[in-house]
Amino acid sequence: MASTPKPNYVVMTVECPYPDCQEKQTVHVIARTGFGQMGDQTIKCVKCGKDFDVLVPDKIIDGPFGTNLKQAVAIVKDWVKNP
Numbered sequence: 001m002a003s004t005p006k007p008n009y010v011v012m013t014v015e016c017p018y019p020d021c022q023e024k025q026t027v028h029v030i031a032r033t034g035f036g037q038m039g040d041q042t043i044k045c046v047k048c049g050k051d052f053d054v055l056v057p058d059k060i061i062d063g064p065f066g067t068n069l070k071q072a073v074a075i076v077k078d079w080v081k082n083p
């Protein structure tokens with residue numbers, strides 16, 4: 001399976017600003033030295049699907065991802081341990 005190498009990135013946790021959602025999610029922000037400039041970027045919430053602005057140090061290259069992905073992985077691991 002071929003995969004395109006990704007540039008270095010940092011994972012940032014952001015929270016949906018809508019009071020009826022407030023879903024925590026993560027975005028991958030490119031990690032560069034010397035070029036970073038803080039700025040607003042718009043992402044679409046993984047839960048409610050509304051657009052909102054996040055303040056990040058550089059370009060978002062991937063995401064957002066729901067944080068419940070980790071929970072899902074943990075559940076699978078538990079299930080493998082205790083089938």
Ligand SMILES: [Zn+2]
Pocket residue numbers: 016017018021022023045046047048049050
């Ligand atoms: Zn939301």
